[in-house]
Amino acid sequence: RTMRRTTALLLRHGGGGIPQALADVLVCPLSKKPLRYCEASGSLVSDAVGMSFPIVDGIPCLLPKDGKLLEDHQRESGHETSSRDSSD
Amino acid sequence: MALRAAAARLASSSLRRRHGHLLPAAASASHTAFLHSHATSFGFKQVREDEKSKLVGNVFSSVASSYDVMNDLMSAGLHRLWKDRLVSGAQSITPYGDSLFLPDSSDFFSRLISKLNPFPGMKHLDVAGGTGDVAFRVVERIKSVSHRATQGTLTDMEEDTHIYVCDINPNMLEVGKKRAAEKGYNEEQCLSWVQGDAEALSFEDGSMDGYTIAFGIRNVTHIEKALSEAYRVLKKGGRFLCLELSHVDVPVFKDIYDIYSFSVIPAVGELVAGDRQSYQYLVESIRRFPKQEKFAQMIQEAGFEAVEYENLVGGVVAIHSGVKL
Numbered sequence: 024r025t026m027r028r029t030t031a032l033l034l035r036h037g038g039g040g041i042p043q044a045l046a047d048v049l050v051c052p053l054s055k056k057p058l059r060y061c062e063a064s065g066s067l068v069s070d071a072v073g074m075s076f077p078i079v080d081g082i083p084c085l086l087p088k089d090g091k092l093l094e095d096h097q098r099e100s101g102h103e104t105s106s107r108d109s110s111d
Numbered sequence: 112m113a114l115r116a117a118a119a120r121l122a123s124s125s126l127r128r129r130h131g132h133l134l135p136a137a138a139s140a141s142h143t144a145f146l147h148s149h150a151t152s153f154g155f156k157q158v159r160e161d162e163k164s165k166l167v168g169n170v171f172s173s174v175a176s177s178y179d180v181m182n183d184l185m186s187a188g189l190h191r192l193w194k195d196r197l198v199s200g201a202q203s204i205t206p207y208g209d210s211l212f213l214p215d216s217s218d219f220f221s222r223l224i225s226k227l228n229p230f231p232g233m234k235h236l237d238v239a240g241g242t243g244d245v246a247f248r249v250v251e252r253i254k255s256v257s258h259r260a261t262q263g264t265l266t267d268m269e270e271d272t273h274i275y276v277c278d279i280n281p282n283m284l285e286v287g288k289k290r291a292a293e294k295g296y297n298e299e300q301c302l303s304w305v306q307g308d309a310e311a312l313s314f315e316d317g318s319m320d321g322y323t324i325a326f327g328i329r330n331v332t333h334i335e336k337a338l339s340e341a342y343r344v345l346k347k348g349g350r351f352l353c354l355e356l357s358h359v360d361v362p363v364f365k366d367i368y369d370i371y372s373f374s375v376i377p378a379v380g381e382l383v384a385g386d387r388q389s390y391q392y393l394v395e396s397i398r399r400f401p402k403q404e405k406f407a408q409m410i411q412e413a414g415f416e417a418v419e420y421e422n423l424v425g426g427v428v429a430i431h432s433g434v435k436l
Contacts, residue, residue, distance in 0.1 A: 048275065050313055051313065082306055086311075
């Protein structure tokens with residue numbers, strides 16, 4: 024259970040991220056592993072498959088075929104999220 | 112009497128106009144990877160698997176904006192042509208005899224919701240329901256359930272209630288979001304809209320108390336995948352419910368239904384939505400969908416237990432259900 028809460032923290036950014044109710048259940052459609060919110064691109068990143076999925080008009084677009092391969096700079100895990108974790 | 116004459120006229124003309132295209136699959140020449148079969152059905156056409164979802168997408172982007180209008184018109188039309196009595200909460204019926212009981216589409220949804228048994232605090236996933244038909248009804252049902260229990264005060268359980276609407280088509284989701292705003296649901300924050308594929312859901316294993324798919328599963332390319340995904344996301348004890356257009360075997364009624372389907376519906380689609388083809392696809396896809404027993408078997412094969420189905424309106428619509436134990 025602590026694993027899941029950490030995942031939710033990674034997704035929830037007190038302002039920038041996605042609502043808790045989504046953070047609680049959303050996973051990568053391909054790997055079914057947790058997603059990470061990337062503030063810079065406003066997208067949901069799946070480190071497991073190295074892809075990102077956009078959020079358009081507040082709607083996460085999680086079609087497998089619409090995932091974009093990550094750029095190298097996006098691959099760093101936890102970089103954008105660690106500073107804001109405590110605010111939750 | 113006039114109805115029989117009209118039906119006869121329609122029958123002869125529909126036989127001339129109706130063309131079933133069964134094009135041979137463009138099989139071995141292509142180097143695209145296929146899954147189980149080389150082709151899948153798109154209405155009565157055979158298309159490559161990778162094409163089907165694109166074609167379906169086009170159909171629904173086209174019909175999205177007039178979807179509700181068409182449904183209302185078709186059920187209103189049905190009421191005027193056929194009905195003696197409104198049945199609320201549709202039951203299995205046989206159309207033998209002089210009168211034909213024909214509930215409208217809202218009754219099908221009511222029946223689906225009552226089988227679902229929504230409860231406050233539940234996490235529910237509605238797939239392929241972008242415009243919100245099922246989702247809104249689930250919300251309303253839960254609100255009325257908890258109202259009676261708590262005399263109107265908002266409980267923690269009620270706040271935990273959450274309905275996730277997943278649809279492959281963004282236009283349908285936009286329509287749903289807008290309707291939710293109009294109904295004031297966005298204040299309550301119990302609805303979430305996600306674009307996703309029924310065959311590859313982006314929800315965690317065992318995260319949902321309920322799963323519904325209404326009038327959506329026949330558009331899925333690999334039905335078995337959608338069913339196994341439904342099984343995966345449901346919690347133990349979670350319920351699967353599918354409302355879908357199905358097969359009519361009742362003599363005479365079956366023929367009338369065929370005439371209505373192949374002659375009237377595409378014509379009305381042309382008139383109202385300016386799109387005969389999409390409604391032609393709709394009608395053909397219904398005929399290609401597995402029959403009730405076969406579909407029930409597929410649901411069982413996905414792991415569900417206590418699988419059963421209920422025919423509404425002689426099989427025009429069926430509700431299949433199962434439980435993950």
